[in-house]
Amino acid sequence: MDPGDGDEALLARVAAGDPAAIRSLVAAKLPRLLALAGRMLGESAEAEDVAQETFVRAWKQARNWRPGGARFDTWLHRVALNLCYDRLRRRREVAMDSPPDHADDGPAPDRGLQARDVGRRVAAAMAALPDRQREAVSLCHYQEVSNIEAAALMGVSVEALESLLSRGRRALRVALADMVEP
Structure with missing residues (x-):
């Protein structure tokens, strides 16, 4: 069964002001929205802001949602992507001398140095x-959205999506080539 099948019923409950439905919607969608925004923006605080704004827009749109058009999950991801692009555009307008420092929430240094380095290299790539x-x-690859849905x-x-994926994968292979064992 498609996890998006119950979205329309849940959205109708959200539109009616059901607090349990709002909590259910957030619980169901938040992890994927945070992952998407985190990968697009590279900063967890900004990803949380994008997810919050996405849910605010979903709550405001709930009364006007009409079943039968686009899937709600598709619409929700599109809203999150648009918010990410807005933030990325604003970043380009503000030049920074150096990237901000980030707290390391990863494993202890004696166990996680290599994993952290790999994660940073992949994130940078x-x-x-x-x-x-x-x-x-x-x-x-990260949100596990089908090619058809991603293209939409x-x-x-x-x-065109497959071309973008091919070029992106090729660039990642080149950037991370020294990490692959012979």
Whole structure:
């Protein structure tokens, strides 16, 4: 069964002001929205802001939602992606001397140095991708969205999405080539 099948009934309950439905909606959708925004933006605080704004928009839209069009999950991801792009545009407008420091919430240094280095390298390689390639890779590989749904979210054909994925994967392979064991 498609996890999005119950979204319309849940959304109707949200529109009616049911607090349990709102909690259920957030519980069901928050992890994927945080993961998507985190991969797109590279900062957990910004990802949380995007997720919160996405839910505010979903709550406001709940009364006007009409079943039969786009899947709610698709719409929700599109809203989150648009909010991410807004933030990415604003970042380009503000030049920074150096990247901000991030607290390390990972495993203890004696156990997690290599894993942290790999994660940073992959995150840096993802961040270096052009926006559309990063979006395609994030949706298909990290969010596990089908190619058809990802293409719809991005407003491109499936062939164009596959081209973006191919170029993104190739760029990641080049950027991370020294990490692969012979």
